[in-house]
Amino acid sequence: SDDESSSGGTSGGGEGDLKVGVAYDTGGRGDKSFNDSAIAGVEAAVKEAGGDVTEDIQELSPNADGSDRAELLTQLAENGFNPVIAVGFAYGDIIGDIAAEYPDTQFAIVDTSVSEMGVDNLTGLVFAEEEGSFLAGVAAASKSATNHVGFVGGQESPLIAKFQAGFEAGAQAVKPDITIDVKYLSPAGDPSGFGDPEGGKVAAQGMYQAGADIVFHAAGGSGEGVFEAAVEAGQRAIGVDSDQYLSASAEQQAVIMTSMLKRVDNAVQGYIEDFAAGDLEGGSDILNNLETGGIALSTSGGFIDDIQGVIEDYRQQIIDGDIEVPTTP
Amino acid sequence: MAAAGATGSPPADGAPYAVELRGITKRFPGVVANRDIQLRVRRGEVHAIVGENGAGKSTLMKTLYGMHRPDEGTILLDGRETTLRSPADAIAAGIGMVHQHFMLADNFTVLENIVLGSEPTKGGRLDRAEAARRIREISDHYSLALEPDVLVEDLGVGDRQRVEIAKVLYRGATTLILDEPTAVLVPQEVDELFSNLGELKREGLTVIFISHKLDEVRKVADSITVIRRGTTVGTADPRTTTARQLAELMVGSELPSPETRTSTVRETAVLQVTGLTVPSVVGRPAVDDVALTVREGEVVGIAGVEGNGQAELVEAIMGLRALTAGTITFAGQDITRWSTRARREAGLGFIPEDRHRQGMLLDAPLWENRILGHQTRPPAVKGFFIDRRSARADTERIMREYDVRAPGPDTLAVALSGGNQQKLIIGREMSAAPKLLIAAHPTRGVDVGAQSAIWELLKDARAEGMGILLISADLDELIGLSDTLHVMLRGRLVATLDPTSLTPEELGGHMTGAHDGSVGAA
Amino acid sequence: MSTATSAPTAPGGSRGALTELFLGGGRSRRIAWLFIGLMLLLSAVRIISGEQALTSSSTFAAALLLAVPIGLAALGGLFAERAGVVNIGLEGMMVLGTWGAGFAGYQWGWVAAIIGGAVFGAIGGLLHAVATVTFGVDHVVSGVAINILAEGVVRFLSELLYAGGAEGGGVTQSPALASRPPSFSLPVLSSGPDLLGDVERAQWFLVSDIAGLLRGLTSGVGVLTLLAVLLVPASYLLLWRTAFGLRLRSCGENPAAADTLGVPVYRMKYVAVVISGALAGLGGVALVFVANIYREGQTGGRGFIGLAALIFGNWRPGGLAAGAGLFGFADGLQLRSRGAVVALLLLIAILLLAVAFYQVGKRRLVQAVLAVVFAAGSLVAFLTIEELPEGIVSFTPHLITLLVLSLAAQRLRMPKADGLVYRRGEH
Amino acid sequence: MNALRRIGASLFAPALAVVVAIVLTAIVILVIGQDPAVALRVLLDFGDTPAQQTQSIVVILNRAVPLFLAGLAVAVAFRMGLFNIGVEGQYRMATVIAAGVGAAVVLPAPLHVLLIVVVAMTVGALWAGIVAVLKVTRGVSEVISSIMLNFIALGTASFLLTGPLRGSEEGAAIITTTDIPESGRFPAINGLFGVLGLEQPRGQLFGFLLVAVVVGVVVSVLLKRTRFGFDLRATGLSPSAATASGIDARAMVIKTMLISGAVAGLIGLPDLLGRTYHFGTEFTAGLGFLGIAVALLGRNSPVGIAFAALLFAFLDRAAVPLQFADIPASVVTIIQGTIVLSVVVANEVARQITRRRAGRAGGQGGDGGPDAGTSAGPAGPAGTRITDDRQEAGA
């Protein structure tokens, strides 16, 4: 299998003819979330390789109900794009079959483990969200004056459960008797919870009014509502995925204590660089965690500067394996 | 009877005509509804327009009321040529129209219906007090007996008719168009209406009046214009023209009479109703403890002012309404709990009072209307499937035998005139050879020619032993056709009368409760 | 509240229109009693279950927040349907409204957002009017098409205008609004000394619950919420107390009659449907104000819920407000506390038991037994279930709306000519 | 002459609609600074090689099958004047339970598939039946109850998926039910291409296409040729006349909703039995709402719906190639909305033009009309009336 993957790598790795296909999750480019993060990584990698970001990247968005996802991947492969990067676990269901169909193309999928699919030209770009969430929990618990924090998840799903599990573990590690409110905005199979700021606001409001003073969200676009609730309540919130402090309005910047960073851009960029360099090891996952820097806690705004020591301490324990962070609540 | 085609000179007194229509032509898709119509109406007269169904009377009046523009011709009001772009223009020109079908919003009060479009306002708000005051004034002045705050849906037809008239008067109309205002009224109500008209005339208002009831026309009109097949065929003087002459002018045939032939009543009862009680939404039951028998070959008539429970009685017998008490026995079987379909299959035929609502699928072709109500029987249906071919064939037969004027069985039912629709329904119901036919207002709004055809059909069926339960507002029809006549008042049968020795006036008295208790027996 | 038009104002009674709206005729007393009964019940359930969230001011505040967009969409539906135009396109108009609000809001602030949202919604309404009134297209078809179209148009506009990612905007969201809409609290009672808050925290039976309700409805109320609440009686006054309203409603009851009286039916329908779109657009603005940005998919079917609230409320402003409020309350509860949702089961059990008694009184045994069985089921569920699964909790508001609707006697009356295409001279 | 004119008129409407939709879309594309001609070419370009072309056909057909079923489900109810906006929830419930049952049993191949189909239809029918029962017994408007039931279905399906029917292991990114075994899958019918002498496509053509065709024919016959269908249409045309004719309106509501729901139950099966073999969080949602558009575009007739579904699928297919041509995929949604609107508008316009033209013809040649010469009865100009084109619309 080593041979095949390296051959895949060399065939596409020649200087200048790096042509990357990106298949987005619903929402597409400009979602201010991991679609954008992914494309940023792709663009950085292409630029680095001396390519042209408009010429050498083909982005595709699925239709509203996501029924043409398979078609996106095959079309990219058919049209000679290599590697093809699928953004989001929604592709997990189909990407294995398609990768098997196009053995000469390298595929990568964000947020899904491929180690058990047995397809050599497929790489999983996975993240230890629970580790970062653990640190978010540590920060929240350390900063909470009321001994009460909250978590707002978008859609009930195994992925978001990792955020919840890590957050809870982190908070309890600091204060074992802390109260943690948890709310998912939509049930499994209903993605509306990622785009429902009103729901996010009401849920967070409820937590603040019940005594929580810090709420961590992993709810995509609904997080906007969580921040608004924090602004109104004069309390704090924790962002997710990117450093949300940087893109927030002035009012919101005052309340975004930190963000749990999930560097999809770095992961994607690293993957493409590996591909270009011809040292992809197919059929396996590339894990991004605290150790690799793919997962981190942001410090913009300086709200958590005073507890950096504590956070660093836990970070090291996780990296060293002294703390095993759970992935399910 | 004056000759037709007098050329346009002003009337003898020199004043211009209140309304003069010259050479009006109006085309609809596939139809020329009006062709070169000439109409002259003097100020202060009651001018009648007569003509068979579909002759173009309503179309002409709608033109005069600005509801559509004529394709050709001119309209002169008080001698001035006028263009009417919309009813608003017509209203501004002092024209008011009471339409053939009520133009009322059921869910609105009398007041709201009347003031709609010319509301008195105070500070932006609808000034109900002022409106009510003006309506009361009109109501008192013309004795219309209107209650401004009652919902229209709670009113009977007579009241609705008066609301329509009040609408026109409220707008200060000087020329009134009444399109078949009497079709749904009982004689007393007609008399009231006519006395109202007299009042209006005295006030100097001009009235244009359409009716199929030629006696009525002769009684009330000062002059008559006859329309035939879309064009004016002449004018007549009501004092010198007989109803018969009028009818001949209209359709070239004699005025029919509903006189029945010798009795064909047999012994066996086909329908027996006892203790029938139907609840109403509020208060006393709509039908109250009614007992009634129809024998083979017998026509049992039910007279009554509309809204006294006749409709509910019919619906109860057809199984369309739940009973609180009573039994219905049909051809020896207790059908009280049967479904409508089972009743129809057992031999109940039904000519509903409102053919558009209950009798037809207006947007379906005639052959599908042939099937309606007979979905479980040949010839139109074979087992689980519809037999399109024989349905079409049988529709053609009905069209032939019952003289339904239509291009073919694939014509949509809406495209038929009311009379033709009615004949199709009658043909359909007769084709199933029912043991009992419930005929509710079988000739309502149907012109004289079609009327006589329908009467003939009913008489023939009766002679063959069919029982008929006849509900009608046309007292001549009731008296002429019935073997037995019941009067229904407030949900009860209050009198049983002998039609052979009864005048419409007497019957009208019973219907309004002027006479109480039963008089005579059949 | 359907008595308002049908029951004439009593000759002596000089009640104002507002009082008439809320307390019209004999039914008003029934509604008042119903309300008191409901509060009693809620209070009792709160005490038994210990779920303070049931009647906390924050729940009611959330209910109001959630009810506003739905209520505005329903009001939009009211105008259109009272003029005889069925508006399935409310959702699409709301979507357009969110986009318009986001776009105008980020450039010129919250006032512009309100105008932008209303204008965009109104454009959707105008399109609906052109299709249904001028071209006589089936109302449902046109509405469905507008829903599809709106989705494409907002995505397209975002692609066109936000693609650069300027100031936090993107294909699926707008930049943040340039300014925040103000909000108000009732002085002394709900802010400052916050007397109501004190009463609420005392957790007295009924008294604290009512204090919670009042405080929830009077503290931190956004400007659009205020506007929406005022729009309910305003719509009533406009539609039922002015000549304009009478003409508009006549187009929904009997357009042919209106036409013969010189009412410009087509123009009225246009006006009504455009207003309808503007109101639905305002519903979208309400959503944008919550998040301070436009976000794709933000409406999440609230336009349809608004339509349901309209029907629930029997095509009347008070009724639809009640429908939106009920939905908002249940939704708020659902978003706040899974435990409180379990407490609702107790409430349902009590209500069903009452229904059972009522049915026994009417000698309808089957219904009574059914009600008892379901009541017992709810009670058992309440006693045994700690926390419901997320999936089940998520549809609490929908289930409650459906339950209330099927328990309440149905005497709904839609405008008679609602949904019928009117063509002059062809009726 | 007359027939020719009528054919002309019936072609006029779609032609006008297409022109309007093309013009509007072209404007939209021009606004973003792209070339509309490119978009049109992309729309019509099915690929360079025969295999690519057949693949495009497969993509279109596979998309059209569920759309067709959804349109059919909506149309059955529409024909009776019921607005089944709840197809969405019906097919979701049907699919999740069918997936659960299909995975739980082992049966010989045809029986296994049959069982799944029957379960799906039953669940869909029952879910729709709730709407019907609430309407008939409690007078709850079907619009509200089906909207609410859509959300309830969403939550319930989610509960079933995460709870009792969960098949994927803990931690898998996508939650799904257990896969349906081989015997419960519906084989693809790619053989069809061989029979027609076409190149084999890359993908699989849903065998469920055949089921859809059969269902379409059955529904069509049921509506047009049977007593039941007559009762159904009659109730839709005039509930009052239908009741007076002996049709039990309440029973009709229930029966119709059951049928509509049963058809709705099939919508998720092409995917379930032909591609995914499980129900999961990535289930294709929203077909119920698209079904409304498809039904209305197809004027509620099975044949029309088939065309409408193909048209929608045809446009959907272009979403990917359009993006290759740097034209955003939202253009497809815009075209779909525009087409629905312009088709219905064009229909109305064409109808009015036909009527006006017929009127002019009547005015020239139809004066008087044939007088049958009988003494009784009116002999008005009605005899010359040209049949209304609504007849075609209703057929």
Ligand SMILES: Nc1ncnc2c1ncn2[C@@H]1O[C@H](COP(=O)(O)OP(=O)(O)OP(=O)(O)O)[C@@H](O)[C@H]1O
């Ligand atoms: N809107 C319309 N579209 C098409 N044809 C019409 C329309 N209105 C009337 N017609 C046709 O015009 C002719 C005249 O109809 P009109 O209503 O004027 O008759 P009428 O004399 O009032 O008959 P009736 O005594 O039945 O009321 C009829 O053949 C009718 O079918």
Ligand SMILES: Nc1ncnc2c1ncn2[C@@H]1O[C@H](COP(=O)(O)OP(=O)(O)OP(=O)(O)O)[C@@H](O)[C@H]1O
């Ligand atoms: N939209 C229309 N298209 C075709 N014909 C129409 C239309 N509207 C009315 N008509 C025709 O106009 C004529 C008069 O209409 P109207 O409503 O006055 O019915 P009618 O013939 O008087 O029947 P009825 O006695 O039941 O009232 C009828 O023949 C009817 O078929």
Ligand SMILES: [Mg+2]
């Ligand atoms: Mg007429």
Ligand SMILES: [Mg+2]
């Ligand atoms: Mg008539």
